[in-house]
Amino acid sequence: MTELNAEMKRELAAVRRRQASSVILMYGVLLSIATVLMGTFLFALMASIKKDPLEQPFQFWFEQINPVNWGTAWKLGRQGGQDAWWGGFGPGGDVTFYLSYAAPTTVELEDPQIEVPRRAPGTGMAAAVYRDFAADHLANFQVTREDGPNFEVTNELGVAEEWHQARWRVSFEHDNEGPWVERVPLYSLAPLTQVLVDSTLPPTQLERRGRVASWENITPGALGYVFNNYRRVFKESIDLNTGESLFVSWFKNSLFISFGRVALTLLLATTAGYALARLTFPGHRALFFLLLISMMIPVQVTFISNYLVIRDINLLNTPWAVIMVLVVSAQVLIMKQFFESVPREIEEAALMDGAGYFTTFYRIILPMSKPALITITIMAFQGAWNDFFWPLVLINSPTSAFALPVGLLSLRNAYGGAGDWSLILAGAFMSTVPVLILFMVFQRYIVDNPIASGSKE
Amino acid sequence: MNHKIKQQERIAGWLFVTPFCVSLFVFFVYALGRTLVYSFQSFDLFSEATWNGIANYVALLSDPLFALALRHSLAFSIVVTTLQTMLALLLALAANKKVRGQGFFRTVFYFPSILSSAAMTLIFMWLFQRRGVLNQGLGWINEHMGLLLICVVLFMAIQTVQFLMGRRRYQWVRWGDPFHFLVSLLLTAVGTLILAGYGIGVRELSEPVAITWLNTRETWGPLPRTIWAIVAMNIFTTVPTLMLLYLAGLQSIPDSLYEAAELEGASKFQQLRYITWPRLMPVSFTVVTLGIIGTLQMFDQVALLGDAAPLESKITLAYFTYHNAFPPGGTPRIGMASAAALVLAALTLVMVLIQRSVGVGEKTND
Known part of the structure; x- marks a missing residue:
């Protein structure tokens, strides 16, 4: 009698298990469909804040969604244009930016050539839109070098190497006469032997096998950093006659x-x-x-x-x-x-x-x-x-x-x-x-x- | 007295419909008539129109672009209508499941339909770029093909083993048992991850997948690859709308029918085949009609492709009409455009009529 009872209980449990499983599977199916339908949209939304939505391979984790960079961008925005949200570079601007290079101890660490270039970002009408350049309104541009401690790196061959590093402190102010400028690009050219290991904000672009690192804007402000593309839609598509967006x-x-x-x-x-x-x-x-x-x-x-x-x-x-x-x-x-x-x-x-x-x-x-x-x-x-x-x-x-x-x-x-x-x-x-x-x-x-x-x- | 009321009602009726009538007559009836007239004339929007008989229609027949446009329109209409009707029904069946959070799922499922064709087309064009996400995804699948196959085999094997073991204890266990399914899914996932860790079934591609989806003249079956891309875009946005129609249809089927079928021992598939499908016939009729009308006038996606695709691999009848009326840098050929437009109108009516007579009828076959 008790045996039969136990048998029935077991069977009941088995049936319950099946019911629960089938609910879970149903949710699985519904969620999968939802992912496909919403996913395309969210995917594109993610891509829309990237520097290059066509990058290969597609990265799910990139600088614009890293909260650490939001904080930095916020700070830099305030330093440059007194605007933590949208940044810029205006009177009272006083910006400090750091770059660190490292190299094996066998080679000398040379000073990179750092400057604020005079160039317009973007494509299309950008050239006609940006008429003021941060480069023209800099004052007190200084680069100082601070040497850091050595550290050990295991190279591709599995051999430990001794590396040394140094940090360059770039600081400059607004000349307090010129106009407010929307962005401050930065450019750094270093010998091939040394590697850029750190910078206040990650570079927007690395060219010539890493010799040239460039930043589109080092005073972006938090929103200006994340939604740069969105701002560009307003700024770069303007009526050239009236200047209106x-x-x-x-x-x-x-x-x-x-x-x-x-x-x-x-x-x-x-x-x-x-x-x-x-x-x-x-x-x-x-x-x-x-x-x-x-x-x-x-x-x-x-x-x-x-x-x-x-x-x-x-x-x-x-x-x-x-x-x-x-x-x-x-x-x-x-x-x-x-x-x-x-x-x-x-x-x-x-x-x-x-x-x-x-x-x-x-x-x-x-x-x-x-x-x-x-x-x-x-x-x-x-x-x-x-x-x-x-x-x-x-x-x-x-x-x-x-x-x-x-x-x-x-x-x-x-x-x-x-x-x-x-x-x-x-x-x-x-x-x-x-x-x-x-x-x-x-x-x-x-x-x-x-x-x-x-x-x- | 009564007569007077009738008279008043008549006048009121006319007054009420006047605003709409003006719009309907000017922008539809008059326009349709004018299109008919222009189709027998030579006209370039600016100089005086002159009669030229059926020359426009003759010109249409000898225009290879028109033949192409006609073929594309027909094939596009049939392909999209078929696919979107099936998918809309499946989506509605999923959205009709009585689970907690049903409203949330419906909202999410409907979402793609609210966006403008312009925004949606741009998003899809980005997906379909040569270096785009779609090609990258295809590349990933290509690389992991072996692993995916192993995955499927593994799943089948685990499921079968569980089924055989379960059969010993309970007679009612079926191969597709949901509990076994879940367990198999879990075990397969773990197994696949381990295999992937050892790099089994993964191969390096010598070069990334770089299919040109948009700017190409290649054809797959009846349509150029460019239009297949448009098929995907179009289905993505229309299916949710049509799903709502099916949902309403599903909700109007009484539960008692399913309960009776359940008692008779009908399987889920039989219920779908003999209750749901026939009951949904009137809705299917509407969905197919709307599908035909909508697909034949598909225009936005083609126009938004712009110079990203050659004219020959994106042209449809609707675009052919526009293209003749406003050719980039050419003289408008209103006669040709009008003749093509009338062909488009006739095609729409004919297709709807054919659909009416071929089975997908308005009545339920109880």
């Missing part, structure tokens, strides 16, 4: 277009949706049929005439063109479906009381439709913000009039050829911020709403 103009244009589209969509979709759902009028069926057809026909079929219409009313190259050109059939359909689900009695009572159709609609129906209104608002905003085709067709010049997605294309054209992907990725990520915020705030309206997502395309 192109990225900022694109961002503003896209915001304007998106808000305009949302307003127009709300107006058209609610009125038409209501009429199609509730009111009988001649042409009702034909209109509905046209609406369905219009959702099927690709925009490339109608864009030529639309381009000409916009040209004829002189709205080409303005955000207004992009706002008005879209036919919001999908949103009308959603509103129609929503209004059909509202009980008729509510408005009939109002109509009986002598309220007009418009009053009923405005005072009674609309206030009840909040969920549907939010849904089409999100759809319209996201659609407008992400829209690429209409801005491409309707806004061609000047560059500062572009919408953000087209702006990204022009960034890619300017920097992709040179292989400068850091700036392109940074731009791409910044362009997604408004939609990300929208997604976070209104998540449940998006994910729980199959109608909205279904007719998005």
Whole structure:
């Protein structure tokens, strides 16, 4: 009897074990899918703060995500430009930077040739953007040498070698007359026999088999250090005539277009949706049929005439063109479906009381439709913000009039050829911020709403 | 009285639809008509349009670029629609699992769909660079191919041994037993790490993988490699959207059906085959329709590739239209563009009609 009981218990435990395992496996599968879907994004996000997103092999641990460097960058930023966050080099700047070289004791440690070079960083328009150079506003530039203790190194052959090292202290001040400069590059040339073993910030680049170490900016500030590529998007894509940041103009244009589209969509979709759902009028069926057809026909079929219409009313190259050109059939359909689900009695009572159709609609129906209104608002905003085709067709010049997605294309054209992907990725990520915020705030309206997502395309 | 109300309703109806009608008529009906007219004319956007009969259509037929664009569009549409429909269903099945944190997983799964095609295309272009992460990943897999194979064999072996041992004690143990699965996974992981430590199954590649994904004229099957890259981008962003449709469909299937099937002894696969799939037919219909419409007008990714890929290996019908209307540094050929646009519209309608008649019907087959 007890034996049978024990047997049953064991079997029960085995079944439980299986249930638990299957839950664990399910989570494993779900997490794997999530990793693939989010991973691509996070991967690219990581790459977007690197100096070279195409580096080979791809490093998961690099200087920009090392907190020690954040602290150093913070300190250097404060020394250079009194700005711990974004750094720079301005009046009152007093910077100290250390470099250590080491070599086997058999060779002499020579003073490296250290200087602040007069050169603009980056590619593309950078040369036209950076006109002030830290090199022109230095004062009291000093390099002093301090010899350090010897140490032992085991070389490739497994033999212990005696090495010696020395540290060079580089210090300089701002001349207090010149302008504020965004960055201070540094350059150090040493003989091949000695190796750079340490420096306040790791060098951005090592060239000529390690003879030349260069720093793009030794006073970056914490944010300036980590988000250098992001800052470059703002600084380096500027309108050369006005000096204004192109990225900022694109961002503003896209915001304007998106808000305009949302307003127009709300107006058209609610009125038409209501009429199609509730009111009988001649042409009702034909209109509905046209609406369905219009959702099927690709925009490339109608864009030529639309381009000409916009040209004829002189709205080409303005955000207004992009706002008005879209036919919001999908949103009308959603509103129609929503209004059909509202009980008729509510408005009939109002109509009986002598309220007009418009009053009923405005005072009674609309206030009840909040969920549907939010849904089409999100759809319209996201659609407008992400829209690429209409801005491409309707806004061609000047560059500062572009919408953000087209702006990204022009960034890619300017920097992709040179292989400068850091700036392109940074731009791409910044362009997604408004939609990300929208997604976070209104998540449940998006994910729980199959109608909205279904007719998005 | 009644008549008067009818009259009022009629006027109100017209007033309410007027704003939308203006937009619909100007930017759709009128535009469609004008495209039709232009397709029989010669026009360059600036000088006066002149009639030239069906010359544009004839020119289209003899234009090799058009044939290429048409082929790409069709193949792209079929490939992407098929893949994304299957993946969307699988993703929805995963997201529909009743576990804690379901909402979190749904949000994460949906995430790729919210980003703009521009941002997404740039991110993918970075992945697909010659020195990019994708090639590096492929290189890694190539290097560890031996180890991965050993890994699979090891897993199978451990799983089978456990199954045989378990079978002695409990009759109900199956080969795919979840507990055994977990144990096998763990043991395989440990075994693989040890093997990797000894460098077994790992080889050095003589040179890194450097497939040119974008700037190439090579083709794989029906599509240029460039468009295969676009296939990947496109699926990545559309699958989550379509997943939501399937999710809604799955939620509308009553649990009692599955419970009954369970009692009858139907396996999970049978449940999927005989309950879930037929019940989801109407959703599949919508998903496929949306897929066809969406894929045939795929444009953004091609345009964003810009000079990173040759025209011949990225062109689609939608892009062909744009390219003829606004050729870089050339005279607009509006006639050709319009004719191609109408072909695109007709193609969309025809494909949707074919899909309607070929099985993926609107009705559930209960």
